[in-house]
Amino acid sequence: MMTDAKTLAYINMYAVLGAIENLCELDKAASDLVKTKKPVSVGLEVTGGPSATLTFKNGRCRMEQGTKDCDVLLPFSTPEKFNAMVDGTGSALPSKGFSKVGFLLKKFIPLTDILSKYLRATPEDLKDEKFFEISTKLMFYVITVALSQIGNNDEIGKFSASLIPDGIIDVSIKDCVGATIRVKDSHMVTIKQKPEAFRSQMQFCDIRTARDLFDGNINAIAAVGEGLVEMHGQINMIDNVNRILDRVALYLA
Numbered sequence: 001m002m003t004d005a006k007t008l009a010y011i012n013m014y015a016v017l018g019a020i021e022n023l024c025e026l027d028k029a030a031s032d033l034v035k036t037k038k039p040v041s042v043g044l045e046v047t048g049g050p051s052a053t054l055t056f057k058n059g060r061c062r063m064e065q066g067t068k069d070c071d072v073l074l075p076f077s078t079p080e081k082f083n084a085m086v087d088g089t090g091s092a093l094p095s096k097g098f099s100k101v102g103f104l105l106k107k108f109i110p111l112t113d114i115l116s117k118y119l120r121a122t123p124e125d126l127k128d129e130k131f132f133e134i135s136t137k138l139m140f141y142v143i144t145v146a147l148s149q150i151g152n153n154d155e156i157g158k159f160s161a162s163l164i165p166d167g168i169i170d171v172s173i174k175d176c177v178g179a180t181i182r183v184k185d186s187h188m189v190t191i192k193q194k195p196e197a198f199r200s201q202m203q204f205c206d207i208r209t210a211r212d213l214f215d216g217n218i219n220a221i222a223a224v225g226e227g228l229v230e231m232h233g234q235i236n237m238i239d240n241v242n243r244i245l246d247r248v249a250l251y252l253a
Contacts, residue, residue: 003251006049007153009079011251012086013050015145016119017063020054022141022192023115024061026134030114031059033107040103043070043096046082056107072097072104088116126211136211137177141192143214143248144171144179148188150247160243162186167199169237173210174203181241200233202241216249 023030034040039057045067053070055062067073073096076082084090094101117125118135119142126132151161164183172178178194204210209228212218220242223229231238 003247004154005079005083007150007157008251009046009049009082010149010153011146012083013044013046013052014063014149015142016086016115017044017052017054017112018145019119019138019142020111020115021061021063022138023111023118024056024059026137027114027118030111033111033114034061035059036103036107040100040107041070041072042100042104042108043067043073044076044082045073046076046079049076049079049082070096072100132211133207136173136207136214139214140173140177140210141179142252143245144181145190145192146248146252147171147181147241147244148190150251151188151244154247154251157244157247158186160240161188164188164237164240165199165234167234167237168195168197169233169241170195170198170201170203171241172201172203173207174205176207176210183237198233200235200237200241201231202238203230203232205229 024034034056035058036056039055041053041055043051043053045051051065051067053064053067055064072094074092075095076085076092081090085092094104118138121131121135126135150157152158161183164186166184169181169183170178171181172194180191180193180195182189182191204213205228209223213220213223220229224231
């Protein structure tokens with residue numbers, strides 16, 4: 001089994017669309033786009049899969065699980081239909097909140113277009129230093145959240161997660177950005193901030209190295225050997241996280 005649509009739906013919901021939270025913090029144009037007079041919340045619900053609500057307020061965005069109190073609801077009958085919407089080959093019609101269709105068309109969809117530009121950056125785009133930095137930070141958040149989604153939903157990922165001892169793993173880019181991977185009873189949760197304390201750590205020496213690894217331009221094992229990636233603490237935690245990271249590359253390819 002290479003990948004499965006349901007796991008991809010979890011990744012697309014919480015890692016990819018979840019990165020809109022960070023996009024609105026990092027990119028002024030994205031923030032300005034969703035500065036509305038009143039808060040607006042967009043719910044996305046996949047039958048038998050993930051559901052979440054993105055709430056936009058004062059140019060910022062917050063994602064929460066579930067769709068209980070959303071203003072607009074976009075339902076998807078299968079993971080495949082949701083994945084098609086995220087990759088731009090499908091569409092969605094709201095089942096609730098038709099009065100907010102203008103927000104979807106004029107705000108939400110253009111916002112996802114900005115996100116897509118950062119996550120699918122061209123070599124030309126990356127020549128701009130500010131764009132490079134935002135793009136790499138967004139990729140970092142997508143990858144670290146996808147890590148937990150694969151550990152919890154993908155069959156091969158779940159096996160690797162079952163071998164990780166309980167505790168906190170710090171995954172970070174030195175002097176740049178960090179994430180907490182919390183493991184409890186083989187269940188993984190990503191928190192998009194650096195932990196105060198951890199049991200294990202995987203740290204990229206700088207943002208350029210992180211980007212080269214994300215893009216597959218340098219070999220991960222060689223990077224460790226050269227000291228470009230530092231690993232500390234319980235190595236069996238890191239080993240199994242790295243196995244899941246191999247799955248991340250397949251899903252986000």
